[in-house]
Amino acid sequence: MLAASLVVALALGLLVGPERQHVSTARSGDRALAERVERALGGATGGWRSLAVAEVTPDTVTWAGLGNAGAGRGTGVAPLDTTPYELGSITKTFTGSLLAQAIERGEARAEDPLASHLPELRGTPAGGVTLASLAQHSSGLPPIGATAAGSGFVASWGNEGPYASTSTAQLLRDAAAAPVDTQQPPTYSNLGFSLLGTALARAAGAPDYATLLRDRVTGPLGMADTGLAATPADIPADAAPGFHVNGLPAPRWDGEGYLPSGTATFTTLADLARWAQSQLGDGPGVAAQRPTAEMDGSGIGWAWVTTDLPAADGRPARELLWHNGGTGGFRTMLALDRAAGRGVIVLGNTTQSVDALGVALLEDRPAPVRTDPILLGVSWFVVGVAALLSLSALAAARRFRSGVHVVGSLAAAAFGLLLAWHSGPWFAVGAGSGGCCSRRRWQRPCSRRRPGAPGRCCPRGGPGSPSRGWW
Incomplete structure (x- = not known):
């Protein structure tokens, strides 16, 4: 039964859970420019979904589209120079x-x-x-x-x-x-x-x-x-x-x-x-x-x-x-x-x-691409807090049999799960592990609950100077 639950949780995580973004193999426009973008990134395409790129001179425009500019998961369709x-x-x-x-x-x-x-x-x-x-x-x-x-x-x-x-x-x-x-x-x-x-x-x-x-x-x-x-x-x-x-x-x-x-x-x-x-x-x-x-x-x-x-x-x-x-x-x-x-x-x-x-x-040089270590640390800290809340709730639910304690424990576990979903490091790991871990934290005897509250993580990326965003 536990194995089946984990399989279901993994499937749910893959279908609707947080998903680490990356530039798919879809391409449009000038192939040489697309290859230059790939070389500049050095294969580090995580965090982006699609990129629309143009090189401009006073007389010419060369453009390329990379990745999925659509709403669905998977390879998708690359952006065009007319994609808003x-x-x-x-x-x-x-x-x-x-x-x-x-x-x-x-x-x-x-x-x-x-x-x-x-x-x-x-x-x-x-x-x-x-x-x-x-x-x-x-x-x-x-x-x-x-x-x-x-x-x-x-x-x-x-x-x-x-x-x-x-x-x-x-x-x-x-x-x-x-x-x-x-x-x-x-x-x-x-x-x-x-x-x-x-x-x-x-x-x-x-x-x-x-x-x-x-x-x-x-x-x-x-x-x-x-x-x-x-x-x-x-x-x-x-x-x-x-x-x-x-x-x-x-x-x-x-x-x-x-x-x-x-x-x-x-x-x-x-x-x-x-x-x-x-x-x-x-x-x-x-x-x-x-x-x-x-x-x-x-x-x-x-x-x-x-x-x-x-x-x-x-x-x-x-x-x-x-x-x-x-x-x-x-x-x-x-x-x-x-x-x-x-x-x-x-x-x-x-x-x-x-x-x-x-x-x-x-x-014409490689791009310095790196994950913000502070953002990554904070995100994993959030996951640790969420796990502690969920485990504490599970222990309390097993220790106390009254309905009030069970409901309170479930509420604490739900809050922990929502916190992890909203601000976890899903920009650095895949969705399946998130779904699996979420289901494991919720697994307990006689429980038919299912997690699944959506949230988000909105890190503020860096800028023109590496430490400041001008938005």
């Missing part, structure tokens, strides 16, 4: 371009206080910060507003998006109540960038940020498949699904208020290549690229980050112009070497960072 992905904070480079264009058109100045374009903020600390400080993450505002912060924990455990409840009107109310710390070091702020985009729309006389973006960036460049999801109805039906690195589906993000910061932008490899080509040349708002401040050892302009790459392995020292992005189930990277006239785009549909891969492809 969630873009994340690379959208901030669009907003930076809009600021540069507004300055060129005389609609705004870098030193304008925010309240000069958003009168709702007059007399508040946020109303006094400048447009430049918002674009440089130096305004002193917090990373997100109170509404999004309040829903973040619940959204995380409920596998929901944290920004849907923030409309533009609510964003302004949150900003009016937000503190501004003038002594705060540069702090990445989605709240700040969302206010910047809203102010630029007002300055241009546009009805909203989405219209301004379409009129001045995506429309002129022919980026017809790039759009913003203010509501779930705006999400492309054929968009690649996002996943946590443990294989559980990630929530879609939508919501109006934070659109200028990139919380709900959908684009394709072909569209983003048009943007990259424009930024290698004299496209819209290229003045946004010029560094005007410092942040974390790099220069920052209007969103764009400039990092000096040292000479190494025969490669000369040069400047890397970049921005990355991330949402609930996606990671993205855009890296440009303007001096060489080259750029690389990487789109991935899990929460595994793609930053190092993008830079490695631009430099």
